[in-house]
Amino acid sequence: MRPGCTLLALVASLMLLLLLRPLWRPPDTPARSRLLVEKSREITPGTSVTLRTLRSPVTSVPHTRNSTYLQHETTPQVTEKCKTLQHDLKSLSNKTKRYSEDDYIQIITNIKNCPWRRHAEEYENFRAKLASCCDAVQTFVVSQNNTPMGTNMSYEVESKRQIPIRENIFQMFPVSQPFVNYPYNQCAVVGNGGILNKSLCGAEIDKADFVFRCNLPPVTGNASKDVGNKTNLVTVNPSIITLRYKSLKGKNTKFLEDISNYGETFLLLPAFSYRFNTGISFKVYQTLHDSKVKQKVLFFHPTYLRRLALFWRTRGVTAYRLSTGLMIASVAVELCKNVTLYGFWPFSKSIEKAPISHHYYDNKLPKRGFHQMPKEFNQMLQLHMRGILKLQLGKCDVA
Secondary structure (H helix, E strand, O other): OOHHHHHHHHHHHHHHHHHHHHHHOOOOHHHHHHHHHHHHHHOOOOOOHHHHHHOOOOOOOOOOOOHHHHOOOOOHHHHHHHHHHHHHHHHHHHHOOOOOHHHHHHHHHHHHOOOOOOOHHHHHHHHHHHHHHOOHHHHOEOOOOOOOOOOEEEOOOOOOOEEEOOHHHHOOOOOOOOOOOOOEEEEEEEOOEHHHOOOOOHHHHHOOOEEEEOOOOOOOHHHHHHHOOOOOEEEOOHHHHHHHOHHHOOOOHHHHHHHHOOOOOEEEEOOOOOHHHHHHHHHHHHHHHHHOOOOEEEEEOHHHHHHHHHHHHOOOOOOOOOOHHHHHHHHHHHHEEEEEEEOOOOOOEOOOOOEOOOEOOOOOOOOOOOOOHHHHHHHHHHHHHOOOOEEOOOOOOOO
16 A cells, blocks of 8 residues: 555544544433533532532532521622612611611611621721711710810700809819720620510620610619620619609609619719709719719710711701610710620511510600601611621620
8 A cells, every 4th residue: 555545544544533432431421511510500609619629529519598607608799788788778768757667677687697897997987977076085974174164054955045054063073084994995885675685695795894874774683684784884864863763852762772783883864955954963963972872973965965966967867856875876986996786676576576675674665756766776777787886686695
């Protein structure tokens, strides 16, 4: 055979081999190839190349769609989903003057599945805005430094009315702001919402460096396991003194026994919000002073409260007056590096749709139109999602 013919025959043989090669695969190869493709599709988006390489075609892939897993997931998809919730919150707040509990609770259910992290830059920016407006560090409570003797102090709400600060009143004020360990590292602001019942948050609250409470709530007995008992500052609505303690006329044994449950704490009263608050607030001061107890009385500064109301009004909270809870939460952001809110829940049912009392100790509702609890709560949720403070939305983890 000629050399040229031999070469042509060799080339033809090689081409035939290439054409026939697919027919020599084992019969199960196509099925196995489909299995590899199907398994690769099951791998969670974002799985590392190394992990995909290590998984064999028969390795089972964990499911990733349950809420428990989402609480720990930090994929870009989850991050984007949580950012969308912020927009949903703002839209819900602006949509109507009325609100739907079910709409809010659905969004809050989704928020619980977003991992919370403190965002230092967001916190610093928001704190700077609060300080520029209101300056809680210097003006949160009335002191001799920020209110000299002889001042004609305007009331917070009745701003056209004034009270002259004479020596007998001046001596009731601390020389300067009494928060000597400012800034506090970890603070707990404890509201009185019924969501605290069976929350088991007491131990976590008591670990905080500074604990704020509102309106002389119960902290002893069975309640302590849910709300704790440590108290560094507790607000006092003058109406409580009038109704519960009969304006401190006559014997004050019951009042002194009750406040002893709070330990060495500050009692904070709005003496200069309305004129009718002044006398009863001074009576509380005089009772504690005469009894030589370890609790001390402070008074909200009316200028601080007016500025704070304006700050929140520009953010959509336009009620007649801010709630004590929002006032104290605002103070805490300025005085503390890390803030957690407990017991803030303005709804009549839980995330699980179980009925919830308004307070953890009773179901007495506030006056209609006086506060804007859902709008305030919406603002707190937005601060939570921005990493400025943490809002405890359910039971606490117990070691």
